[in-house]
Amino acid sequence: MNRDTGFPRADAEHDFLRARRRQVLSRLAAWLRREPDDVNIMLPFDEVIAALGWDGERRIGLRVIRLASIVGSVDRGRDFDRRFRPTSGRVRQRWERLALASRRGEAIPPIEVYRVGELHFVVDGHHRVSVAHALGLATIDAYVTEVRTKLDPAGIRFRGDLIVKDYRRLFLERVPLTGQARAAIVLTDPWDYARLGEHVEAWGFRLMQDEGTFLDRAAVAARWYDSEYVPVVRMVRQAELVGERTEAEAYLWVACERYRLIRTHRWDDDVIEALRVQRH
Known part of the structure; x- marks a missing residue:
């Protein structure tokens, strides 16, 4: 449950610390359960396309997509885990700025994603996705480019x-x-x-x-x-x-x-x- 003190800046700081704590605990839990090393790693878009085979793409414009369908990134995989929780304090300043804007009700620009089957990969907007997850949202606005592949992407969960x-x-x-x-x-x-x-x-x-x-x-x-x-x-x-x-x-x-x-x-x-x- 999100903490709401009535002071947006303090709440944004708490949002980030809570997201970092959850990321650390999730990594520890995966280690204790002896889950695969890649269970908390987001899928790299380039590796997914290389495995499936690129067969064309088309822009389909602005859509509302489920946050749960966003599983990977084009180039920012090291800053966030599979559920877009920050993996270090490196992104904190920008993250808290976006969280503060969201708590104040300011307009947040749509993110940009590639769609592969039912999966989405972030091109631009990793911090926005992370903040949306932390605030308990279920969907997010996104400009979508659909990528067709030679193989069906169904069944892909982890990097392995x-x-x-x-x-x-x-x-x-x-x-x-x-x-x-x-x-x-x-x-x-x-x-x-x-x-x-x-x-x-x-x-x-x-x-x-x-x-x-x-x-x-x-x-x-x-x-x-x-x-x-x-x-x-x-x-x-x-x-x-x-x-x-x-x-x-x-x-x-x-x-x-x-x-x-x-x-x-x-x-x-x-x-x-x-x-x-x-x-x-």
């Missing part, structure tokens, strides 16, 4: 999530699946995207050797999904070998185990049964 997105983007450049096939391939370990990409490329090379013709990446990806991935996943489901994995993880596991244990590239019921026996 960008690694998986980056590897997925690279995988889809190597294996350009579309539509339902694209959505079906979900892996939790970023390195598995690299392993699966190599696997599909090797599969495509054998296919071209067998047919004596050249196929581009898109054709290989479509053929692999329809004639290899879908039938194998169906057999793996029937054999109850998916377990707690995603279907793509189950496919990758049985594909690697098949060759390691049986030295074959074929698929049939005997192969699946052999893998079931080896598993137990």
Whole structure:
């Protein structure tokens, strides 16, 4: 609850000290809970775009946005944590000046943000966002530029999530699946995207050797999904070998185990049964 003494300048000073105290306590609590190191770090816009792949942008003008949707920054990540609490006393003077203006009811200019999916990244207005959080506001006025990306940003919470997105983007450049096939391939370990990409490329090379013709990446990806991935996943489901994995993880596991244990590239019921026996 915000302290209100009736003296705006004193209240603004208390606002800053309270925000700093909450930032320190939040960092301590994260350490005690052994949460990931990046749990309190705001997302860097450049790293997010690099991981997702830039695909264009457009200005959509002045909007009212939720403060909770602002998760990152273009260039001021070191001054504030994930919830825009100040990380040091370096920003205090300007912060308290804005808090004082807000408490006096003065007009505060809109901030400027990039929008990526449902997430927002501050271009200009970090102190204004921080003060708004400290005063318990839920929304803020912002000039918004929407950025389109090659990958869906859904699922990004922490900086570590960008690694998986980056590897997925690279995988889809190597294996350009579309539509339902694209959505079906979900892996939790970023390195598995690299392993699966190599696997599909090797599969495509054998296919071209067998047919004596050249196929581009898109054709290989479509053929692999329809004639290899879908039938194998169906057999793996029937054999109850998916377990707690995603279907793509189950496919990758049985594909690697098949060759390691049986030295074959074929698929049939005997192969699946052999893998079931080896598993137990």
